[in-house]
Amino acid sequence: MIQVKVFDCEHEKDLEEEMNDFLSNLDARKFVDIKYHIAMLSDEDEQIFCFSGMILYRK
Known part of the structure; x- marks a missing residue:
C-alpha cells in the first residue's frame, strides 16, 4: 500500500530538516x-512563503 507524509513549513530549511x-x-x-x-x-x-513537500512511500 502506498502512503503519504505531508510537510508544511514557513522556512525552506525547516522543511528540509523535517x-x-x-x-x-x-x-x-x-x-x-x-x-x-x-x-x-x-x-x-x-x-x-509556504514551503511544502510530500513523501510517497510503501508501508
Missing part, C-alpha cells in the same frame, strides 16, 4: 517519490 528526519528512518526500499511546492502570498507590507 523531511530529512523522516527519510532517515525510512527503509530506502520503501521510498517512492517526493513532491515539492512553494506558495507565496504578497500584500503591501510583507511576503509570506
Whole structure:
C-alpha cells in the first residue's frame, strides 16, 4: 500500500530538516517519490512563503 507524509513549513530549511528526519528512518526500499511546492502570498507590507513537500512511500 502506498502512503503519504505531508510537510508544511514557513522556512525552506525547516522543511528540509523535517523531511530529512523522516527519510532517515525510512527503509530506502520503501521510498517512492517526493513532491515539492512553494506558495507565496504578497500584500503591501510583507511576503509570506509556504514551503511544502510530500513523501510517497510503501508501508
